[in-house]
Amino acid sequence: MKPVTLTTLREMKQRGEKIACLTAYDASFAAALDAAGVDLIMVGDSLGMVVQGHDSTLPVTLADMIYHTRCVRRGSQRAFIVTDLPFMSYASSAQALGNAARLMQEGGAHMVKLEGGAWLADTVHELTQRGMPVCAHLGLLPQSVHQLGGYRVQGRDVSSAQTLLSDARALEQAGAGLLVLECVPDTLAQQITQALKLPVIGIGAGAHCDGQVLVLHDVLGLTPKPPKFSKNFLHDAADIPSAARAYVSAVKAGEFPAPEHSFQ
Numbered sequence: 001m002k003p004v005t006l007t008t009l010r011e012m013k014q015r016g017e018k019i020a021c022l023t024a025y026d027a028s029f030a031a032a033l034d035a036a037g038v039d040l041i042m043v044g045d046s047l048g049m050v051v052q053g054h055d056s057t058l059p060v061t062l063a064d065m066i067y068h069t070r071c072v073r074r075g076s077q078r079a080f081i082v083t084d085l086p087f088m089s090y091a092s093s094a095q096a097l098g099n100a101a102r103l104m105q106e107g108g109a110h111m112v113k114l115e116g117g118a119w120l121a122d123t124v125h126e127l128t129q130r131g132m133p134v135c136a137h138l139g140l141l142p143q144s145v146h147q148l149g150g151y152r153v154q155g156r157d158v159s160s161a162q163t164l165l166s167d168a169r170a171l172e173q174a175g176a177g178l179l180v181l182e183c184v185p186d187t188l189a190q191q192i193t194q195a196l197k198l199p200v201i202g203i204g205a206g207a208h209c210d211g212q213v214l215v216l217h218d219v220l221g222l223t224p225k226p227p228k229f230s231k232n233f234l235h236d237a238a239d240i241p242s243a244a245r246a247y248v249s250a251v252k253a254g255e256f257p258a259p260e261h262s263f264q
């Protein structure tokens with residue numbers, strides 16, 4: 001199996017092949033997702049909620065992220081691995097440099113992800129100049145849940161939609177190699193995806209993004225109140241590997257997300 005790289009993902013965008021991503025936090029699930037053909041595994045700080053039982057991602061530490069990334073790396077042979085820099089671990093560029101280096105060197109991440117807009121452009125530039133690839137994350141930013149006043153769809157009015165588009169452009173310009181767009185209206189996600197050369201991975205951002213990501217526990221029906229944009233793929237599958245394969249084929253075929261998983 002040829003490992004997926006950032007170049008692979010860029011080429012997939014260019015030829016219009018959808019990128020299938022899921023989160024994973026340990027070696028067994030990473031191996032199952034890898035075998036199912038998942039292109040990109042996110043070691044998300046969502047682990048704070050689905051693994052550690054917290055009510056937000058804020059308590060997750062850098063040590064937690066390093067530990068779970070190491071586990072995922074051991075299980076995965078093919079997928080590109082993107083790990084979240086946790087809450088307040090990239091408040092300054094200097095802090096981001098040291099912490100991203102640890103995620104890559106000690107954890108084995110291929111890329112780091114950080115949440116926020118144009119204010120992060122200098123940090124993204126500094127990281128990428130030093131060989132640390134960056135995935136930006138815009139729209140609903142779970143680490144800013146208290147600032148945002150809850151888990152809500154973002155970019156619904158003209159001014160916030162324009163800010164999201166200009167943030168996306170600024171982060172690409174600064175060197176970001178991927179963008180996660182979370183909980184934004186379908187048409188805005190389409191506009192941002194078309195405006196950028198980098199691959200855009202949506203979660204609750206409609207069908208027009210270059211790829212899709214979901215939290216593994218939502219896909220496996222383990223979340224008591226799953227978000228509208230997710231789907232339980234285990235419901236119609238015989239086992240977890242079949243559910244992961246069904247997710248990959250639905251994303252590749254453009255069948256997921258359907259209109260009922262998207263926001264207008």
Ligand code: KIV
Binds near residue numbers: 023047180203214
């Ligand atoms: O924390 C996470 O798992 C994430 C992805 C779902 C985008 O940020």
